[in-house]
Amino acid sequence: MKQLLLRGTVSDDNLNSVKVNGQKADVKDNTFSYRLLLDKGINKIKVVAQDKAGNKITKSVSIDVKYTAPEISDLVPNEDKILKSGESVKIEFDSEPGLASNFSILMPLTNAGGIANATELPMKETSSGHYVGYYTATTNVKAPGAVVEVKAADSYGNITTQRAAGKLWINAKK
Known part of the structure; x- marks a missing residue:
């Protein structure tokens, strides 16, 4: 497994939280960050930003990971x-x-x-x-x-x- 630092920007005057795969991310100056471990294969990452009124925006991405070098x-x-x-x-x-x-x-x-x-x-x-x-x-x-x-x-x-x-x-x- 390898570690990834995921970063992104959010802009909402009434931001309540940002979660990455259900875990709370750190937010500072409209930037969020979260460290996660990537497994071999397809890793699905879901980011949910929620304001104080309960409105949510969800973005998803998949990352394909391979750690082994080819064999000759x-x-x-x-x-x-x-x-x-x-x-x-x-x-x-x-x-x-x-x-x-x-x-x-x-x-x-x-x-x-x-x-x-x-x-x-x-x-x-x-x-x-x-x-x-x-x-x-x-x-x-x-x-x-x-x-x-x-x-x-x-x-x-x-x-x-x-x-x-x-x-x-x-x-x-x-």
């Missing part, structure tokens, strides 16, 4: 690949449909011993929940053991990153 499975390459200039590798994985996905080739730095990020390259959903991207080696890249990393983001902002088991040997001997 069957990530390819799952074996090391040797690429020469002009050769391509297909990068693919399975997950839930409708994700924004991309991949990076993480190149080993020869002078630092670490890994540096390459630009994120887009992947396309070629069938429901199946994502594909391609990388083509160029003559100016030499990388012994580059790592393929994919990233998948859903429309809720949940992100999963995973590295492929297979490494790329680009214009380099294994």
Whole structure:
């Protein structure tokens, strides 16, 4: 569960109360606020403002919440690949449909011993929940053991990153 601070404005000289899902909200200077917990799925929020004469105005909204990041499975390459200039590798994985996905080739730095990020390259959903991207080696890249990393983001902002088991040997001997 996550907490949400709901805020809104009310303007009535004879305001008696504002309730959110039946609970009294704090009201100050024509602004109301109320903290509530959101469950996974559809959360219905009902705000009722009532004046001293008993007149009510009701507003409702639904918020769809998802807390879990997408799962990535069957990530390819799952074996090391040797690429020469002009050769391509297909990068693919399975997950839930409708994700924004991309991949990076993480190149080993020869002078630092670490890994540096390459630009994120887009992947396309070629069938429901199946994502594909391609990388083509160029003559100016030499990388012994580059790592393929994919990233998948859903429309809720949940992100999963995973590295492929297979490494790329680009214009380099294994």
